[in-house]
Amino acid sequence: MRGAVLAVVLSVMLGSCTAAPEAPAPTPPVVSPTGPTASATPTPTVSPSPTPTPTASPSTPSSTPSPRPRPARFDARRVQRDIEHLAVAIGPREATSRNYARAADWVERRFEALGYEVRRTRVTVPAGNSWGTPVRRGTSVNVIAERPGFDRRARHVVIGAHLDTVPVAPGAEDNASGVSVLLELARLAAAQPPSTPVQFVAFAAEEPRGPGDALHHFGSRQLVADLPQAERRAITAMVSLDRVGVRAGYVPVCRGGSDGTRLRAAVRAVGRDIGIPTRACENRTSDHWSYEKAGMPAVRIGSVPYAGYHSRRDLPSVVNRGQLDRVGRLIWAWLN
Ligand SMILES: [Zn+2]
Numbered sequence: 001m002r003g004a005v006l007a008v009v010l011s012v013m014l015g016s017c018t019a020a021p022e023a024p025a026p027t028p029p030v031v032s033p034t035g036p037t038a039s040a041t042p043t044p045t046v047s048p049s050p051t052p053t054p055t056a057s058p059s060t061p062s063s064t065p066s067p068r069p070r071p072a073r074f075d076a077r078r079v080q081r082d083i084e085h086l087a088v089a090i091g092p093r094e095a096t097s098r099n100y101a102r103a104a105d106w107v108e109r110r111f112e113a114l115g116y117e118v119r120r121t122r123v124t125v126p127a128g129n130s131w132g133t134p135v136r137r138g139t140s141v142n143v144i145a146e147r148p149g150f151d152r153r154a155r156h157v158v159i160g161a162h163l164d165t166v167p168v169a170p171g172a173e174d175n176a177s178g179v180s181v182l183l184e185l186a187r188l189a190a191a192q193p194p195s196t197p198v199q200f201v202a203f204a205a206e207e208p209r210g211p212g213d214a215l216h217h218f219g220s221r222q223l224v225a226d227l228p229q230a231e232r233r234a235i236t237a238m239v240s241l242d243r244v245g246v247r248a249g250y251v252p253v254c255r256g257g258s259d260g261t262r263l264r265a266a267v268r269a270v271g272r273d274i275g276i277p278t279r280a281c282e283n284r285t286s287d288h289w290s291y292e293k294a295g296m297p298a299v300r301i302g303s304v305p306y307a308g309y310h311s312r313r314d315l316p317s318v319v320n321r322g323q324l325d326r327v328g329r330l331i332w333a334w335l336n
Helices: 002-018 076-090 098-113 172-191 218-225 229-234 258-274 288-293 321-335
Strands: 117-125 128-130 133-135 138-146 156-162 198-203 235-241 251-255 278-282 298-301
Touching (some): 076 098, 076 172, 076 321, 098 138, 098 198, 156 172, 172 198, 172 235, 198 218, 218 288, 229 235, 235 321, 251 288, 251 321, 258 288, 258 298, 288 298, 298 321
Parallel strands (some): 156 198, 156 235, 235 298, 251 278
Antiparallel strands (some): 128 133, 138 198, 251 298
C-alpha cells in the first residue's frame, strides 16, 4: 500500500521534472557576480546554485542615474597627481601632526566628492621614537568611506592604506602611493559598484613609534579591536595597499600568517588571468597584519625595496606610473 503510494508520488515528481518540455523556465537566469561566463542554457533543468537570489542586482548603481557609456578604467595619471599633492603640497605627515590633519581633511573631501559617506575614528598614540625622530603622545584619525546604505554586517571587503609617514619623509611611495591608488579604486567603485561592497579606509598611525607589534599599526589595530563580532564575520577580505609604486617587474602580494594564504592565492590567480606578474611574499609590517591577527583573511600589496625609504628622498620621482597601473588594475580586476 505505502509502496504503491510512493510509486505514484515518485512518478508524478519525475514526470514533472523530466518531461514537460513546453514548461517555461521557472526564473530568469541569475547573474552570478563571480561567473560572468555562465550563459543561458537551453535545458530548463538545473539551477547553478541551490539558493538563487533574485533580489541581487549587482550591476545597477543606485545613485548614478545616467547609463554608463563604458566601463570604468583605472587611471594611473590621476594617481600620480594625488601622490604629488600628498607628498609635495602637504609633505611629511606624522600621525599627530598638523600636516596629517590636513591630509585627513583632503582625503575626506575626496571621498565625499565621490558620493561616499565618511566617518572618522580617533586613535590615541603614545610618545616614542619614529625611525630616529622623537615623537610626542597625541591623537590621530582613521578616515573611513562607505557607499550610502552600506551594511557593515553584510559581506564586504575592506581596502585600506595608511595615510601617515615617518616624521622626516614626504612619503611619496610610503604611503601616498597606497592612498592615491585607494582613492582611484574608490572612484571606480563609485562609478561601477563591484558585486561585493567595499569599505575604504585611510589608516592612522601605521608607522612605528618604537620596536615590536605593540608600537606599530595603531589605527588598524584600534579599528579591528572595536569591530563587533557580526562585522568581523562579514569581512571576507582585507587588502592593505602599502608602498605600491616603486617599479618592479611584478606586484608583491604578501600574507602575514596562514589566514592570508587563500586570499593571496586568489589575488595572484587574477594576476595570471589578466597578465600581471605577481610575487608571493610574507611580512607583518602593514595594516593587513592587524586583520590577520584577528582571524580575517588579509594581504598586503606592495613592499618593493627602494633607496629613499623613510627618508627625505621619498619623493614622487621614486614612483613609477606603470607599477601604479599594474597594482590598480590587479585589485580592480580582483574586486570584479
Ligand atoms: Zn608604509
